[in-house]
Amino acid sequence: MTTLIYDGTFEGLLTAVFEIYERKLSYVKIRKGEWLSTALFEDVLQIYTDSNRAARVLKGLQQKLSNEGMKRLYIAHLADMDDEDSMLVGYIRYVFDSPHNVEEDYGNKYVLRLSEMVRMVRREKHRMEAFIRFQELADTTFYSAIEPDFNVLPLLSRHFKDRYTDQKWIIYDLKRNYGLYYDLHDVQCIALDFSTSSPSNVISAFSENEGLYQRLWQNYFKSVNIPARKNTKLHMRHIPKRYWRHLTEKF
Amino acid sequence: MLKILVFLIGMNADRITEKLNILADAAKYDVSCASSGSKRKNENKGLGNASNGICHTYTEDGRCVSLLKILLTNHCIFDCAYCVSRKSNDIKRAAFTVQEVVDLTINFYRRNYIEGLFLSSGIFYNADYTMERLVRIAKKLRTEHKFNGYIHLKSIPGASDELMREAGLYADRLSVNLEMPTEEGLKLLAPDKNRQDMIQPMNFLKKEIIQRTEEKALFKKAPQFAPAGQSTQVIIGATPENDQQILYTANHFYKNFNLKRVYYSGYVPVLSDSRLPALNTSVPMVRENRLYQADWLMRFYGFHVSEIVDQHNPHLDLDIDPKLGWALRNLQAFPIDINKADLQLILRVPGIGVQSAQKIVSARMFGKLNWEQLKKIGIAVNRAKYFITCNSNSFERRDLTGTAIKQYILSQSQSKYIKAATTQLNLF
Ligand code: SF4
Numbered sequence: 022m023t024t025l026i027y028d029g030t031f032e033g034l035l036t037a038v039f040e041i042y043e044r045k046l047s048y049v050k051i052r053k054g055e056w057l058s059t060a061l062f063e064d065v066l067q068i069y070t071d072s073n074r075a076a077r078v079l080k081g082l083q084q085k086l087s088n089e090g091m092k093r094l095y096i097a098h099l100a101d102m103d104d105e106d107s108m109l110v111g112y113i114r115y116v117f118d119s120p121h122n123v124e125e126d127y128g129n130k131y132v133l134r135l136s137e138m139v140r141m142v143r144r145e146k147h148r149m150e151a152f153i154r155f156q157e158l159a160d161t162t163f164y165s166a167i168e169p170d171f172n173v174l175p176l177l178s179r180h181f182k183d184r185y186t187d188q189k190w191i192i193y194d195l196k197r198n199y200g201l202y203y204d205l206h207d208v209q210c211i212a213l214d215f216s217t218s219s220p221s222n223v224i225s226a227f228s229e230n231e232g233l234y235q236r237l238w239q240n241y242f243k244s245v246n247i248p249a250r251k252n253t254k255l256h257m258r259h260i261p262k263r264y265w266r267h268l269t270e271k272f
Numbered sequence: 273m274l275k276i277l278v279f280l281i282g283m284n285a286d287r288i289t290e291k292l293n294i295l296a297d298a299a300k301y302d303v304s305c306a307s308s309g310s311k312r313k314n315e316n317k318g319l320g321n322a323s324n325g326i327c328h329t330y331t332e333d334g335r336c337v338s339l340l341k342i343l344l345t346n347h348c349i350f351d352c353a354y355c356v357s358r359k360s361n362d363i364k365r366a367a368f369t370v371q372e373v374v375d376l377t378i379n380f381y382r383r384n385y386i387e388g389l390f391l392s393s394g395i396f397y398n399a400d401y402t403m404e405r406l407v408r409i410a411k412k413l414r415t416e417h418k419f420n421g422y423i424h425l426k427s428i429p430g431a432s433d434e435l436m437r438e439a440g441l442y443a444d445r446l447s448v449n450l451e452m453p454t455e456e457g458l459k460l461l462a463p464d465k466n467r468q469d470m471i472q473p474m475n476f477l478k479k480e481i482i483q484r485t486e487e488k489a490l491f492k493k494a495p496q497f498a499p500a501g502q503s504t505q506v507i508i509g510a511t512p513e514n515d516q517q518i519l520y521t522a523n524h525f526y527k528n529f530n531l532k533r534v535y536y537s538g539y540v541p542v543l544s545d546s547r548l549p550a551l552n553t554s555v556p557m558v559r560e561n562r563l564y565q566a567d568w569l570m571r572f573y574g575f576h577v578s579e580i581v582d583q584h585n586p587h588l589d590l591d592i593d594p595k596l597g598w599a600l601r602n603l604q605a606f607p608i609d610i611n612k613a614d615l616q617l618i619l620r621v622p623g624i625g626v627q628s629a630q631k632i633v634s635a636r637m638f639g640k641l642n643w644e645q646l647k648k649i650g651i652a653v654n655r656a657k658y659f660i661t662c663n664s665n666s667f668e669r670r671d672l673t674g675t676a677i678k679q680y681i682l683s684q685s686q687s688k689y690i691k692a693a694t695t696q697l698n699l700f
């Protein structure tokens with residue numbers, strides 16, 4: 022068993038696949054991060070990301086997978102799920118080792134797992150599209166903080182850009198400490214510095230009406246409830262508690 | 273001076289809050305909240321689009337909140353027995369101004385609380401007078417605020433064709449509620465209303481939608497007309513109709529009026545009236561759920577209404593979902609071979625949903641599927657196993673009667689069934 026260590030990028034992952042074939046490795050594990058001396062007694066291979074090698078693997082994949090299949094693989098990796106990289110490598114190897122396109126071979130454990138991962142990521146993406154709550158700042162920018170399980174911010178850009186073209190907005194991933202900022206023209210990546218002031222200070226300057234609309238929304242949420250139909254279990258399944266922190270109606 | 277100003281703003285905020293409480297509360301019994309089916313894009317650099325059908329939150333009873341659902345007013349000249357806003361009910365009344373509804377919609381939308389507006393109203397003065405206000409709000413949102421979010425207007429029965437036509441130019445969806453599954457039911461509980469006043473605008477909308485769609489195909493620039501079509505709602509359990517009557521009515525309207533959706537709203541007893549179920553009657557939530565499941569079978573699973581309910585089975589079985597019910601009545605059609613059967617047949621197997629069925633058909637091209645793989649694909653094997661065969665050598669009993677299968681399934685999944693029964697629209 023060889024443990025491959027790579028830098029966490031998609032190119033790095035593809036470089037790792039290149040190494041596996043070149044060195045004819047069969048049993049491998051792969052993980053992100055730095056090579057640590059504690060792993061001294063394991064059979065460890067540090068992968069140095071190489072764009073040429075990555076490009077060759079990518080080209081090979083494109084011949085075996087449809088565009089949609091490529092996209093799904095990319096999304097699954099981007100999601101940054103814990104301990105799933107070995108599954109992804111297993112998937113890529115299965116794709117290369119099969120004579121035809123296997124992306125719908127759900128009887129295979131790698132194909133099935135990839136489809137589950139993509140489903141989880143897409144579900145979180147949809148949840149974010151639903152649960153993001155903007156607060157209007159005094160300078161008329163609309164600000165929202167999120168803490169998604171997976172790295173879905175890149176997948177959200179288009180939806181919010183299409184929808185809110187005539188207002189400036191920020192969506193900030195507090196967990197991964199980066200955000201998207203739309204300035205009425207383009208979306209850019211930003212990092213806010215919360216080290217000197219807490220997030221609540223950075224956003225202390227709400228617009229004049231912000232409080233009113235938050236209260237109206239909270240009221241609305243209460244008014245539409247039908248007590249005779251109460252079903253807390255169902256409610257919790259739809260909105261898991263970990264999302265409540267950023268939901269205006271649950272403040 | 274400043275103090276007075278603050279006081280005025282404060283009062284205004286309280287007043288608008290009170291109105292919202294009253295008029296959202298009165299609107300909540302209309303169960304439809306869908307915001308899907310439209311493809312309105314944000315092409316004018318305006319605000320929003322209407323192509324996603326997102327549920328932005330869920331009420332504590334687990335229903336999707338997608339739209340700001342309010343009444344323009346709860347003043348009403350009619351006296352429908354089942355309705356909290358009826359004339360003879362002694363409640364607080366309120367009315368929004370056109371501008372207030374516009375401001376609420378825009379500001380909620382900008383904060384990503386909602387997909388758009390679902391506006392209906394009690395009837396004040398007369399049908400056209402009320403409808404004209406509703407249309408004016410939609411028009412203002414679209415033209416003055418470049419609002420491209422979703423707008424659902426509930427048409428007032430008896431409104432003129434002219435107003436309906438204008439409504440269709442601004443709204444994504446229009447609905448006319450049938451209220452009661454049959455004409456007799458309506459006569460009993462809503463003596464001021466007549467079914468013809470509902471069917472007439474539905475008919476008008478159907479024709480107009482067809483004509484406008486043809487125009488749109490010819491001239492790209494032709495305006496959109498109610499792109500998300502029309503829907504209706506019937507109240508369940510306020511009158512004695514059986515499920516066969518309800519589902520045949522739904523089927524009739526799907527077929528003849530091109531309805532996008534029929535909503536079934538379990539009656540919530542809020543008023544005491546000798547014509548209505550007693551106040552302590554519980555909301556028929558399981559029945560409502562079974563009706564939605566049956567509705568889905570008709571729309572997505574290729575079932576004909578007569579396969580789901582008939583003279584001998586006028587009521588849906590509350591213990592089991594209607595698909596399992598059908599399968600148990602038709603055991604001669606099973607078992608089917610999962611590795612060979614058509615998609616249409618696989619869709620009819622209890623425990624297999626649309627997505628799993630499609631996955632099965634894709635996956636079996638790579639090799640015959642066994643129980644383990646089927647489980648992983650996501651089918652409910654504990655139910656499906658009585659109706660299918662797959663790539664397996666182990667002995668399987670095939671001599672069970674329908675009653676025995678039902679008992680087995682119920683005993684195995686009792687708790688799950690009870691849960692499933694209260695889960696609206698979360699099927700199979
Ligand atoms: S017309 Fe509508 S608002 Fe008026 S009483 Fe009847 S159902 Fe209620």
